[in-house]
Amino acid sequence: MKVTVGPAQYVRNAGLLSNAGLYINKFGKRAVLIGGNISREIVEGPLRKSLSEQGISLKQSLWYGGESSETNIDRLVEQLSSENFDVLIAVGGGKVMDTVKAVAYQLDKPLVAMPTIAATCAVATPIAILYSDEGEFLEISRKSKAPELVLVDSHIILNAPFRYLIAGIGDTLAKWFETKCSIKKAVPTAINQTAIAIAGQLYHTLLQIGQEAVTSNQTKTLTKELEDLIDAVILVSGSVSGYGGDDCRTAAAHAIYSGLTIFPDIHQTYHGEIVAFGILAQLCMEGVGEEEVKTLISYYQEVGLPFTLKQMGISSLTDDQWKELGEITVTIEDMANMPFEVTPEMVITSVRRADEIGNEMFVVSN
Known part of the structure; x- marks a missing residue:
């Protein structure tokens, strides 16, 4: 048995960036930074200073390419293969992390x-989600590694656009709804039952502090609720995947997310926002009562998650587009984790029904 629960070390503090070099020092004296353009603009100056104080040189600062795609991964691997450095540093969001985890795996470097x-x-999982250069989901890659170290500066998260945190709530909610569904196909073990227990606690934590944490982010006030939510989204959520592995990682909610990425109109909607809608569709697919779906939508309304296709940029779909959505979604690896066989027609019906219930709730609230 081989289990990678998550990163070897996780540190989260306000103002941590100014001391980052103290933690990175143990990996060597030559570093390469890879990240998004905005993230590098925010981080690079203070990080370079902190590294320099520890005698660490930042040899290169590279843009990751805009998508977690094989094209960008291969380009970075080729670019760095002849570079003499000790450690990779990834700064940014999920697609940056997936890209650099794959690069670190191929180059066999600390991350x-x-x-x-x-x-x-x-940042807390050993897998990488790969997309086409245009942003369409392709696969879950195991040619990836979990970081040796995760450094989270609460002030940086606090000052990020609050919609990202809302998306994080959506992605983390899926841990409970997907794992309790996919575990039905697995033989119970001490490890996967631990994953379920963590997912359940995560769900209760989100219900308790989600609204307060979003308000903290909106008002730029660092609170315990916000820091707890940061840890829940970034670290604890990843441990569910770590303990659960293929027994209970993802299911229909993420498959529906991946299927919806075939429509360019949705590409301005964040991963966790689309996953949140995918949860509603998964519940419809499972045949749960309408009231349960509405109760979850009520929480979405509190924290600001989307619950209709229109809110995610999809005003209408043609019959051919509905058919394409159903046919592609059932081929996604995540869908195989459902405890029953899912057909394209089931996908179409569940997405339509979730959207109908969402629109009913939207009308009532307005």
Whole structure:
């Protein structure tokens, strides 16, 4: 048995960026930074200073390419293959992390992850989600590694656009709804039952502190609720995947997310926002009562998650587009974790029904 629960070390503090070099020092004296353009603009100056104080040189600062795609991964691997350095530092969001985890795997280098948003658990998992250069989901890659170290500066997360945190709530909610569904196909073990227990606690935590944490982010006030939510989204959520593995990682909610990425109109909607809608569709697919779906939508309304296709940029779909959505979604690896066979027609029906219930709730609230 081989289990990678998550990163070897996780540190989260306000103002941590100014001391980052103290933690990175143990990996060597030559570093390469890879990240998004905005993230590098925020982080690079203070990080370079902190590294320099520890005698560490930042040899290169590279843009990751805009998508977690094989094209960008291969380009970075080729670019760095002849570079003499000791450690990779990734700064940014989930697609940056997935890209650099794959690069670190191929180059066999230590990886330090510094997320600048709390939108996914990408830094705490050993897998990488790959997309086409245009942003369409392709596959879950195991040619990836979990970071040796994750450094989270609460002030950076606090000052990020609050919509990212809302998306993080959506992605983290899925841990409970997907794991309690996919575990039905697995033989119970001490490890996967631990994953379920963590997912259940995560769900209760989100219900308790979600609204307060979002308000903290909106008002730029660092509170215990916000820091708890940061830890829940970035670290604890990833541990569910770590303990659960293929027994209870993802299911229909993420498959529906991946299927919806075939429509360019949705590409301005964040991963966790689409996953949140996917949860509603999964519940419809499972045949749960309408009131249960509405109760969850009420929570979405509190924290600001979308619950209709229109809210995610999809005003209407043609019959051919509905058919394409159903046919592609059932081919996604995540869908195989459902405890029953899912057909394209089931996908179409559940997405339509979730959207109908969501629109009813939207009308009532307005």
